[in-house]
Amino acid sequence: MPTRPASVVRARRAAVAASVAVLGGCSAETSVLDAAGPNAERIAGVWWWLFWLAVVVYAIFLAAVLAAVTRRRSTTGEGTGNLPVILGGVVLPALVLPVVLFVNFGALSDIGGRPPGDALDVEVTGNRWWWEVTYPDLGIVTANEIHIPAGRPIAFEVTSDDVIHSLWIPELMGKIDLIPGKVNNHSLMSAEPGIYRAVCAEYCGLQHTKMQLRVIVDEPGEFDAWAAAMRRPAASPASQDGRRGLDVFLEAGCGSCHTIEGTPANGELGPALTHLARRRTLAAGTIPNTRGHLAGWILNPQSVKQGALMPPIKLLPEELHALLGYLEGLE
Numbered sequence: 652m653p654t655r656p657a658s659v660v661r662a663r664r665a666a667v668a669a670s671v672a673v674l675g676g677c678s679a680e681t682s683v684l685d686a687a688g689p690n691a692e693r694i695a696g697v698w699w700w701l702f703w704l705a706v707v708v709y710a711i712f713l714a715a716v717l718a719a720v721t722r723r724r725s726t727t728g729e730g731t732g733n734l735p736v737i738l739g740g741v742v743l744p745a746l747v748l749p750v751v752l753f754v755n756f757g758a759l760s761d762i763g764g765r766p767p768g769d770a771l772d773v774e775v776t777g778n779r780w781w782w783e784v785t786y787p788d789l790g791i792v793t794a795n796e797i798h799i800p801a802g803r804p805i806a807f808e809v810t811s812d813d814v815i816h817s818l819w820i821p822e823l824m825g826k827i828d829l830i831p832g833k834v835n836n837h838s839l840m841s842a843e844p845g846i847y848r849a850v851c852a853e854y855c856g857l858q859h860t861k862m863q864l865r866v867i868v869d870e871p872g873e874f875d876a877w878a879a880a881m882r883r884p885a886a887s888p889a890s891q892d893g894r895r896g897l898d899v900f901l902e903a904g905c906g907s908c909h910t911i912e913g914t915p916a917n918g919e920l921g922p923a924l925t926h927l928a929r930r931r932t933l934a935a936g937t938i939p940n941t942r943g944h945l946a947g948w949i950l951n952p953q954s955v956k957q958g959a960l961m962p963p964i965k966l967l968p969e970e971l972h973a974l975l976g977y978l979e980g981l982e
């Protein structure tokens with residue numbers, strides 16, 4: 652059997668590797684085209700508008716190039732002059748760009764500003780590299796997870812405590828910038844129940860890609876139950892081990908950065924931990940909220956999120972065990 656030259660084998664391997672890399676982008680975890688609410692459907696509509704417009708423009712250009720390649724040079728020396736250049740370079744953009752502008756402005760006016768009716772206010776503040784989430788009318792402060800009720804409009808007010816971030820929930824809502832010293836508004840008309848991934852869409856430093864959050868759209872009854880639980884102060888530790896865990900938390904100085912309602916811990920530099928055990932992830936969507944990951948995060952945050960502002964906490968095994976038990980009880 653004849654063997655193929657090494658250069659051919661290398662070229663084929665490179666082609667396979669390139670296709671895997673390119674096609675890998677087709678299986679994104681989240682996509683604006685998987686719209687789960689009217690805002691996202693409006694944005695997906697703009698996407699399709701621009702896509703088909705680009706297809707038409709591309710087809711016109713391709714036809715012009717083919718015509719130019721196949722056209723015989725006129726024997727008389729008389730051609731069409733600069734007409735193709737004028738059509739392709741001036742007339743076509745002059746027709747297309749206003750259409751793009753009109754389609755975009757139409758969508759922006761539909762989804763921007765405060766939604767009509769009985770909207771739920773949700774304030775989101777960006778920090779390196781986590782999100783503070785506040786419900787001013789409900790008296791709830793949490794982090795890295797936004798619960799909203801299905802079917803109800805949401806009025807987002809966003810800002811930043813340090814640098815510019817951008818909140819993007821691809822399946823529910825377009826991007827909105829979180830700018831220090833400025834409050835931006837955005838609305839979400841309604842959404843279907845489910846768990847949606849959201850990301851920071853503005854480069855904000857070392858851990859920009861690990862600044863994620865989960866948006867959980869609950870049925871209205873589930874949301875009310877969640878809000879009622881979140882309004883309560885932290886559960887007092889029932890066991891001796893739990894009380895020891897709270898002591899470890901306070902002695903290690905965790906309370907100077909984190910708040911746990913109902914305890915002396917009232918720091919505001921890091922996420923509120925009052926109901927930490929109810930959250931699905933740790934370190935802003937980076938790792939699942941399990942005992943093992945929580946232990947690793949406390950002992951060595953840099954191994955999970957290099958550059959994270961949380962310092963490593965040195966603990967004896969007995970202290971760590973008690974602390975984990977206490978934190979896991981913060982329902």
Ligand code: CUA
Binds near residue numbers: 816860
């Ligand atoms: Cu925050 Cu990128």
